[in-house]
Amino acid sequence: MAFLEIEDVHKSYGEHEVLKGVTLDVERHEVVCLIGASGSGKSTLLRCVNALEEIQEGEIRIDGDTVTGAGVDLNALRRDVGIVFQSYNLFPHMSVLANIMLAPTRVGGVSKQEARERAMQLLGSVGMEDKARAYPDMLSGGQQQRVAIVRALAMQPRVMLLDEITAALDPELVGDVLEIVRQLAHGGLTMLLATHEMGFAKEVASQVCFLDNGSILERGSAAQIFENPQEPRTQQFLSRVVKSGRL
Known part of the structure; x- marks a missing residue:
């Protein structure tokens, strides 16, 4: 039994099916990176794990306990599962400490x-x-994102979800934020992250999942996915990433 189990998860907005039966196991202390084009379902999947989005079908379990469906203690779930977004979502009227x-x-x-x-x-x-x-508006974007990560860590979560946390940052600030995630990975925190930072994913991920059109099209080790992808769509995506200089 994996620590985090995502089993046949479906999520739709009206007629638009965003997740089409996603199944994924994440072991304790594992770092799993979700890659793929915008709109492939990466962010929605993370939000479903934290119950910010309600799923229509399937089940999500943490350490054997079901965390989807009626009767779930959302406060307990969010103590166990921290999430950090690309927009920092800090309360502007409160100090960093508060x-x-x-x-x-x-x-x-x-x-x-x-x-x-x-x-x-x-x-x-x-x-x-x-x-x-200090207050959030007194900080740079990179500093605000570091505070957002610390705020999630303050709950001592068992799983950390990171949703494109460097997407809104200036390039020169990205390294500082990724270094914190690198330290968390080395410290053994279980993480599931969506990222466009392919070089970083290649470095830290124990497992990489390529999402396309709401499904996990291919998964494997970082070396396997980045150096020897099997699916034509994965190959096409990564070739574009290489051409853009992001890998």
Whole structure:
């Protein structure tokens, strides 16, 4: 039994079927990268795992517990499954420290003192303890994204979902954010991430899934997918990536 099991998941918006029976197993401590063109279903799949989107068919399980369907404790699910988006979604009226402390104290039942200590430790780990009292509009995009990652980590999730977290950043800021993800991967955090950063995916992924038109068309190790893709559509996608200089 895999740690995260996605079984035959279907998701539609009206007549438009976005996910067409996606099945994927993620082992504990594994880093799985979702690649594919925009609109292929990567972001929707991540949002379904965190129950931000309701699925029509299929089942998602974490450590054997079903986390889809009626009766699911969403607060418990979101303690276990953190998510970071390409838009940072920080609360603009709250300081960096307050942003990070909010969920652990409101949802996690953690005392303010413990939440503050954890937040400062996490900010220190990404070199931003001096920004604890700053507000989001005082930070660069890369700094805001680092805070967003720390905010998710403050809940001590068992699974982290990362949805194109560098897409909105200036190129010179991408490296700092990817370095944090690299450290999390080396630390053994189970992660499922959608990314256009192919070189990064090739480096950190234990498994790569190529999504096309709502289905996982091909999956395998990073070396297999990037160096010897079998499906013509995967080959076509990666050849365009290479031509664009992104791999």
